[in-house]
Amino acid sequence: MKSRSATSNDVAKRAGVSRAAVSVILNGSRSNIRVSDETRQRILTAAAELGYSPDLAAQSLRRGHSRIIGYVRRSFSSVLYEQPIPYQIGTSLTRVAQNMGYHVIEVSAETHAFQDRKELLQLLLSHRVDGVIFDWPGSESEVQQFVDEGLPVVQLIRPQFAVKTPCVTVDSCQGINEAIDHLVSQGHRQIAFIGGGGSHIVDSSRLDNFIQALTRYKLAVPEEYLQRGTMYSLAEGYRFTNILLSLMTPPTALFVASDILALGVLRALYQAKIRVPEEMSIISYDDTFAAYVYPPLTSVSQPLEEVAKYAIALMIEKIEGSAADMAPDAVHAVLPTHLTIRESTTSPG
Amino acid sequence: MKSRSATSNDVAKRAGVSRAAVSVILNGSRSNIRVSDETRQRILTAAAELGYSPDLAAQSLRRGHSRIIGYVRRSFSSVLYEQPIPYQIGTSLTRVAQNMGYHVIEVSAETHAFQDRKELLQLLLSHRVDGVIFDWPGSESEVQQFVDEGLPVVQLIRPQFAVKTPCVTVDSCQGINEAIDHLVSQGHRQIAFIGGGGSHIVDSSRLDNFIQALTRYKLAVPEEYLQRGTMYSLAEGYRFTNILLSLMTPPTALFVASDILALGVLRALYQAKIRVPEEMSIISYDDTFAAYVYPPLTSVSQPLEEVAKYAIALMIEKIEGSAADMAPDAVHAVLPTHLTIRESTTSPG
DNA sequence: TTGTAAGCGTTATCAG
């Protein structure tokens, strides 16, 4: 027995006023209309008594905007522990947006229903989203089609820079510098790099920043200390660690470009009976589950919560801002990383 | 320059037919109306050319249902690794629902905007959700208010059984039996329990099933082997392990009622230089990140994906089903767990 | 200040 929700009409009747007045008071936009305190009160209490809640669909239809933001994430179905970032970002986005009166709908290019990428566009369009946030878009065209529709678009983490949209990214530079500072100050001179992940500049810059940081200290960067694979996975971390251990001069410290790689590193080290940090120092990158393994990993933390906040702020500005504000269509916010020191690093041997 | 989306009217004009025909073809409901193949084609191509996508808000307004399902999760803001289950469930729910033509909106009782719990109800009501799924509702009234509104409600994992709604839960029994079978078959006779988490039967039954399983083998269950705390946390796992290690007769195997507890267990064992599994076998419960630590943990896996599928199926049945089908208002689906064997268990000493 | 009326995009009804 579903009780039909109260409408603004019901509230108006109960308060003995017009629908218009109810609309103004309850979802008040026009400020050039003033209402007496007394009628305002009547409306408020009437609404409360009836448990009135405005119909968002009707509002959306009338107002021409939905207050819905689409969030397109890479790989919906991936295992939580192999891709923790989109899970965290998605949740943060949703929470932040809700606090701003918006609502996020989460989709992925990989969902069964969307083998045809067109359908994804269709779905978001059907919801009449006010804007779309991409986390790590798979291709240029994936983003471009939304831009072509005239929708505000914000890209996160690994943008397709060829498409001119505002971006929010994270710069590994500061965090990696701090990491190398930390290791060097502990006396490490032989520091190796284990990396992975695609060809995006966000990934390759981790290696670049690593090399630069070592160069600042005039430390050698032998080619065999630079292990770089094609993805971020436990298996690759494991494999590269074994390669490094078999070198004539193994490193005394490892900089590992992702937590999931670090899990493989830890596994290889345990099996080789090499103690962390006494015999090998480790710093990971991401700081997702770094604190939860043993030993707790010193790690470069990414400000994911900030990324979400910034992205939503940028998006809402694009949606609500006047045309004038919208001029700089390629705002690129770069958020810094920092080192979180735990127990996986100490002086060598 | 936002190009206004094409409407069904535009499609009708372009195809030279009536709006009604477009509606029937594109979102076809009435089956008693037949359309010639030729006009159908005209409509389809016209829609494609215009990039028509139906306005869900308008449909929702007109049809009286929104195809939106609310998902109320406990603790939005908790750290991913301390509460992985809601993250996984939420994502699965969203994905499964999308494949069924529904859309999930995710909220939490703990969001800033909803200090007043009423606001959560309001938000969901405003979206005119067709139903609400609860994962671990905090209180009876939290669920009851939605039932009172006449909304279909499904509860997951840790239901408030006092409120009569369909539920989908997971039964630890089979998995724990398999776990004890496994340990006993390896020769373990001293098996301790580390548990935590509230007073919900889902939590306490893990202990009950553990005791029953041991009893089947006529094994002693000394009181000091039963360590039970108030929450699932790394710190408690750590603490309980140290207590167990200090006993006159320490156990040779540990059954740990949650992965996050197991992380603390591993930490304590490493520090005590007790090797896993050679000197101590471990089985965890949850199988969320059990595979990712070292050694990979033998763990009782919960069918979370199935839970999501079942919940959505149940929900859609309640929403769309005829009144007759809706009679059994307390369907209670219980999904079994099973043991996943990895490398943290072997014969004792 | 308050009331009236039009309209957002869709679907349902009901006569042609």
Next chain:
DNA sequence: CTGATAACGCTTACAA
């Protein structure tokens, strides 16, 4: 099969 018409709940000029 088409075409007109009404209605869903809400906002907003504009008129009173």
